[in-house]
Amino acid sequence: MTMIKVDHLAVSYGHGDSLLRVVNDVSFEVAKGETFGLVGESGCGKSTVLGALAGRNRQWTGSIRIDDETIGQKRSISQLAKQQMVFQDPFGSIHPRHTIGRTLLEPLEIHGKDNRQERVEKALKDVGLPLNFRYRFPHQLSGGQRQRVAIARALILEPRILLLDEPTSALDVSIQAEILNLLKDLRDREKLTYILVSHDLGVVAHLCDRVAIMQNGGFVEVATKAQLLADTVAHPYTRVLMDGSRGYVASRRPVGVRAP
């Protein structure tokens, strides 16, 4: 079953002379329970695609269908609850002067949900944090714990889709492993659909079933996990990104050109 269907999506910022088209004619489908990756370098438009799906950016054209509903530029509250975002830097995305409990309550208030205390407790339990963490402030948490809070906040509205924008790139390797395992468990348990934006193909290949490689606002290739692991991707740019994830490749050739 298709969870997300995007056709000819174009997203732009600004008006008039300063109009900047960031995403150009992108189409893809994500099945229910699937994890779809978006990979590319800074400025390629991967976060913008996510922003349009989340309802953060309304300046888009094309068609978006989520859970068999056609989404317009303006969405109802229940449509907005269906997909939630997790941001890159848990230092920046959580209010520094709100307790974790208050941070988690806010989406419940906005969406007028009942049983708030139980929902907060369930969300904390889901992400593996002790219940007394609700009385803490973000600065009393480590980076990994903070990212768990950000995931709990996204989960608390019981969304069908999580939009993950570089969820682990601000974390240490060992913490990244914990968060990636958590995301995998949650996906299987709650039957969630993920869209994962990352610049690290290693992370993407670990979590995703299919990956779109973006460059200059468009897809250059959609590769499956099997293709990535077997190294049978078609586009040279994908290969450049794969080499990058493996580390440094000593070469005298200009970057982007590979020997035949």
Place this chain on the structure above:
Amino acid sequence: MLKPPENILTVQNMSVEFPTLSGVVTAVRNVSFSVGREKVGIIGESGSGKSTVGRAIMRLQPPQAVVKADRLQFEDINLLTVPEEQMLSVRGRRISMILQDPKYSLNPVMTVGEQIAETVILHERVSKKEARQRTLAMLERVNIRDPQRVFDLYPHEVSGGMGQRIMISMMLIASPSLIIADEPTSALDVTVRQQVLSILDDLVTERNLGLIFISHDLNLVRSFCDRVIIMYAGRVVETIAAADLDDAQHPYTRGLLNALPSLDHPRDRLEVLRRDPAWLEN
């Protein structure tokens, strides 16, 4: 053995302590290593003290910090006792440091050309004209296509990759014998990172320098460096040739390797690092 006989830098039992109101914090504890004409990587997670090691060698730590060591020898200079005035002629000229993000580490109100030329003018007392010539040549050496134009740009006018190449040219123009690169490519995109690293690689090989490459990226250090020092909580837990990293013995190193999602060794679940308090004793 990998280690060449001639050491540029020898560090023996170095500790760096920061006195605070709630007691002394030991950021680096009994660290020993040496660097020859090779690329040495220091790997560690945030807070492991890897950057503090780099700063202590440069004597750039804040004034309240206490650096203790049995030996801290850089070529003919004892870094523990050398007076600050003499240190001025070491820093930038004989040891230089490449920092993480050119956006923050270049002076925003000076053109990049002036900043690079400043190093030569200060250290070698050459004329402005000659400094300019040397700068242009250096910019060309780091594959900047139009050095004349770039010379007069301000840091905000250049891209991240170009900024980092400017930084490299600034650090290499006085021909130092040791370079400390603290996360030099973490702020860069993958393709740009390759370019910057290959420039750095070429220059280090060509000029026969020692390089200390501080990073948190295991794959990067493994593929770029000759030897790897793994730090945990201010201690060196293991020193190993980069090629042998897969055979690392210490459980922390093993844990880090297994926690890494990899294209070549896919696994269903990543191993979560279990920290053993015994690692803190040494």
